[in-house]
Amino acid sequence: AQKITQTQPGMFVQEKEAVTLDCTYDTSDPSYGLFWYKQPSSGEMIFLIYQGSYDQQNATEGRYSLNFQKARKSANLVISASQLGDSAMYFCAMSRGGSEKLVFGKGTKLTVNP
Amino acid sequence: GAVVSQHPSWVICKSGTSVKIECRSLDFQATTMFWYRQFPKQSLMLMATSNEGSKATYEQGVEKDKFLINHASLTLSTLTVTSAHPEDSSFYICSASRPPAGYNEQFFGPGTRLTVL
Numbered sequence: 001a002q003k004i005t006q007t008q009p010g011m012f013v014q015e016k017e018a019v020t021l022d023c024t025y026d027t028s029d030p031s032y033g034l035f036w037y038k039q040p041s042s043g044e045m046i047f048l049i050y051q052g053s054y055d056q057q058n059a060t061e062g063r064y065s066l067n068f069q070k071a072r073k074s075a076n077l078v079i080s081a082s083q084l085g086d087s088a089m090y091f092c093a094m095s096r097g098g099s100e101k102l103v104f105g106k107g108t109k110l111t112v113n114p
Numbered sequence: 115g116a117v118v119s120q121h122p123s124w125v126i127c128k129s130g131t132s133v134k135i136e137c138r139s140l141d142f143q144a145t146t147m148f149w150y151r152q153f154p155k156q157s158l159m160l161m162a163t164s165n166e167g168s169k170a171t172y173e174q175g176v177e178k179d180k181f182l183i184n185h186a187s188l189t190l191s192t193l194t195v196t197s198a199h200p201e202d203s204s205f206y207i208c209s210a211s212r213p214p215a216g217y218n219e220q221f222f223g224p225g226t227r228l229t230v231l
Contacts, residue, residue, distance in 0.1 A: 037222075043205060045158075045222035091157065100146055100211050102220065104157045 002027045004092050004105035012111050013082045020067070021077040021108045023092030032096050034075040036066065039089040039107070048090075051075055082112045116142050118210050120223035127198055128231055135193045135226045137208030143188035144210035148220065149181075152205040164191045198230040 003026040013019040025034065036048040051059045051066045059066040067076040079086055092105040117140040127133050137147055145166050150158040162172045162183050170183035180202075182194040191210075195202050205227050209220040 043207075043225040043227070045207065045209070047219070047221070050219070100220065101148070101160060101163065102158075102209075103160075106157045 002029075002032075002094055002096060002103045004094050004103055006092055006105035006108050008108045009106075010109045010111065012113060013079075015084060015112055015114050016081055018078060018080045019082055019110065021079070021090050021092075021110065023075045023077065023105060025073050025075060025092075025094050027073075027094065027096065029096050031098070032094055034066070034068070035093040035095070035102065036064070036075075036077045037091045037093060037104075038086075039091060041088070045091070049077065079110075084112050084114060086110060087112045116210075116212050116221040118144075118208065118221045118223040120206075120208055120226050122226060123224060124227040124229075126229045126231065129199050130197055133195045133198055133228060135195075135206055135208075135228075137191045137193070137210070137223050139189045139210045139212070139221070142210075142212045144191075144212060145188065146211045147185060147191040148209045148211075149183060149191075149193050150207045150209070152207060152225075154205075158207060161193075195228065198228070200230045203228055203230045 005024045032053045034051045038046040049059050049061045049064045049066050051068045058068050063080045065078045089107045091107045093102045119138045121136045147164040149161045152158045161176045162170045164170045164183050164185040166185045172178045185191040207225040209222045
């Protein structure tokens with residue numbers, strides 16, 4: 001069975017600094033996808049970044065980068081130059097190759113301080 | 115972009131009544147839609163997978179007679195909470211996958227907050 005673990009219930013960061021949100025996963029499938037979503041207080045899920053299990057390079061999307069360490073089964077999200085608008089819940093999720101179903105972690109609440 | 119809408123955004127109903135939530139893909143055709151449930155300060159839990167023209171596939175522990183799903187067209191899926199009770203109060207979110215699913219990208223609706231009195 002697939003499992004996503006986010007061990008940080010809450011994180012605080014100063015504006016303009018970088019922050020890393022941890023995510024570890026467990027799967028026996030060789031093909032899988034890893035996702036990060038942002039959920040502001042309004043509730044919508046905003047897609048941030050994707051990493052495929054066979055991707056050789058770490059994914060990057062603007063200020064977001066995914067630190068993919070396959071051997072350690074970790075897919076940490078790095079947000080550079082934090083902004084006040086980055087304050088939200090962040091969810092790590094995984095899909096199994098060939099399946100569109102997503103399994104979500106419990107989330108990390110990020111608070112950016114001015 | 116790929117936009118998914120949900121209607122209503124919030125609903126309050128009396129115990130015992132049924133509530134229908136619509137999920138629409140506005141600018142693309144979605145062969146598959148997903149329904150999630152999220153309790154306060156908790157993660158999203160997949161309830162069911164909805165495929166156009168076929169019966170929905172429910173996750174283990176989800177009552178199919180309680181949560182009726184209809185995927186009538188490539189742009190519309192509905193979730194009906196039948197005989198709602200206070201424990202059904204939750205945030206319901208749908209998502210739609212847009213073919214070709216290069217990496218199973220899903221687009222989420224804004225969610226519907228259901229409160230059952």
